[in-house]
Amino acid sequence: MNNYHFIAIGGAVMHNLALALVEKGYQVTGSDDEIYEPSRTRLEKAGILPKEYGWFPNKITPDLDGIILGMHARLENPELQKAQELGIPVYSFPEFIFNQSQNKKRVVIGGSHGKTSITSIILHVLKDQNVDFDYLVGAQIEGFDLMVRLSDAPIIIIEGDEYLTSPLDRTSKFFHYKHDIALVSGIAWDHFNVFPDFEGYKSLFSQFMEMTPEKGELIYCEADPLVKTAAEKADITGKKTPYKAHPSLIEGGKTFLKTENGLVPIQIFGEHNLQNLQGAMNICKSIGITPEAFYKSIQSFKGAAKRQEVILDTGSSTIYRDFAHAPSKLQATVRAVKTQFPERQLIAVQELHTYSSLNKDFLPNYAHTMDPADIAVVYLNPHAVALKKLELMDEETLRAGFKRPDLKLFTDSSALKDFLLSLDYSNSNLLLMSSGNYDNMDLEVIKAKFN
Template identity: 45%
Template sequence: MKHIHFIAIGGAIMHQLALALHRKGYIITGSDDEINDPAKSNLAEAGLLPAAFGWYPEKITTDLEAVVLGMHARADNPELLAAKKLGVPIYSFPQYVYEVSKNKKRVVVAGSHGKTTITSMIMHILKHQGLDFDYLVGTRVAGFDSSVKLTDAPIIVLEGDEYPASPEERRPKIFFYHPHISVLSGIAWDHINVFPTYENYFSQFEQYLAGMDKETVVFYNNEDTEVQRVIAGSAGHVKTVSYDTPPFHYVDGTAVMDTKAGPVSVSVFGRHNLLNMQAAIDVCMELGISEADCYTAIASFTGAARRLEKVKEEKNLLVYRDFAHAPSKLRATLNAVREAYADHHLVACFELHTFSSLNEKFLSEYAHSMDAADEGIVYFSHHALDLKGLPTLEKSIVKDYFRRDDITVIDNKEELETSVRNMISHKNKPVFLLLMSSGTFEGIDWNSVSSH
């Protein structure tokens, strides 16, 4: 029986991969210096939570089939050094996922934005059609018990990621999946801590395409000029198929796709999500599902967690949250809400939380990104700056970068709650509160907000 050891088992995807291999019958052990929920509870329930936190090189023996190394571990990690000394095979999680899916048809969704949504939509359609498949996705998806599944299924759907694979392997995760089918959803600079210039970031997608086999099919976003540029320059040896936003209209805030077979109402809204939906349908048709069956299936898709997810609804208030954190994501999400809910007063609240968004060198990228909102708040915490080792930010400087005179910048949690309550109350029309962050606004309970 294979024994796999995870260094930094508490990561969001790392622990899900560990659980998937555990379900497959592997012996799984792991270590980490800190594990928080939901990983802590998930590992404990499966009997995989380490007895004590910390690094224990004695856990590394020649009996191990492999070590899977997470990004949280440092290059001088004692267990990593022990594995090297003993000659135990060391993999990053994407390298190991490829190892266990070499004989599967691999679908990889790549790009700066839309990856999770497109991956989730593909999963939903395949499940609706009763196909047997494995998957790896970055969040909880309705109808699925976990975010990683590894069995003997003939297909695997993978959410790709341009972030480095591990401390030992600094190349992007997407380089290691070797897809038969891929989606390229968009290119917009991100991860400034790893890719200090846009040109450096763009080149990762050039290398991703250049490394593909000539039989690979790439579906690409024809509405993104940077995607068009990378396809023109680096994808001449593969089969490329463009996709665009399908025809649709709104009926009382519900998006209705105008298909050849007639109108199809869907549960997501926004041009970017309809564009994502088209990508998912194209992939599923490439996998052999009819267009009609794709439409039937997608009508019941309710979305991925924290991707334009409804938090609360009352008479004159809608509250949604979205994972948007990069400038292009803010624009797409705000424009989607503005179009679908044109009769609402749109209040947008955005938290600077990622390394890039909290870095003054990157902040100019956010110019005019919140213009679609009627009122806007930008929030950041000094605790987040400290955790990322970044210098303090002045509220006035942050405001200048957004290029909107009436935007409110707040660095205090209590003040944020008060300001939001004031903005959503006593309006002469219904209010749409949009919360955008890859964080949690320091744990604020948004269910408690009310327009009354």
């Protein structure tokens, strides 16, 4: 019996890995000091929800095959210290994924943006084509119960991010997967608090590229100048495959792929998504999926959760929700919606929620990101600023940062809701962008305005 204990089991990816191991027949226990939904209910249903919150060294026993350590845990965690005393192997999340996939072909998707979308496309196509595969993805995807699968499949598709591995290991996660095939989608500065130096941040992707083995492949987006430069400089003997946006056209608010066999309708849109699609297609080709099979399967792909996700569509007006928060993601999403529906009014609402976006020194990176919107709105929650111990920026600073003099600014979610309720949404698109939730703003009353 394989017996593993999770320190910080409640995290989004951590609890999914725990559930994947239960499904594999492993014995799983865990601890955490707080567990939110949906993790709580899912762990409870699987019978592995901790009986009480906190850290309990008595859970750490010599019969454990290993500890899986979440990023949320601290170095002085009493369970971690007990495990170290007993000499029990301690794995970070990525180390454990590699440990379980050493005999598989490992495909790793990296980049500052587009990772989840590219991984989601690949997973959708492989599932639709009845290919047996394992995976790790950073979001819940339609058609997949878990964000992780570990089985006897010969291949694993991994969304590999550049963020820190664990409290014990401050290197980037994607170094641990030791890829056979790597993809890099884009390089754009974000997470200012973790990566204060842009040159150092860029070098992470160069190092990742140079880990490509002799018989491996590096697939990279040549439309991104930073990626192109790094990939062309990468000293590897493996294959290098550049890509850019798949050729397409827009007719009546619908995007079609231009292929050798005619037009193929798809449900996603925007230059960045067409780049993501092409990158995913290149990976699928490398693992044996023909272009014909890819085009057949991609038509039913609706997109990853909170990536241009349609909340409501009346036929002439639409509400979109998007996870966009970094400048490059924000700009790409606003531009995509306006380009897709040039005749519709675009109301773009951005919540500044992350450490980087709330930081005065980082704000100039948002210059002109909202320009395509007819009405540009920014919501800033003073409580979020206080929690991150940052200075609350005034309206003048924000307007100057976005280079948008007519930017509409709100620091109270009820005032934001009132403003949105005052607008006329006929022949309009409302684009809500945030990694938060506008301080629990009620979307139902806004949706009612569209009906």
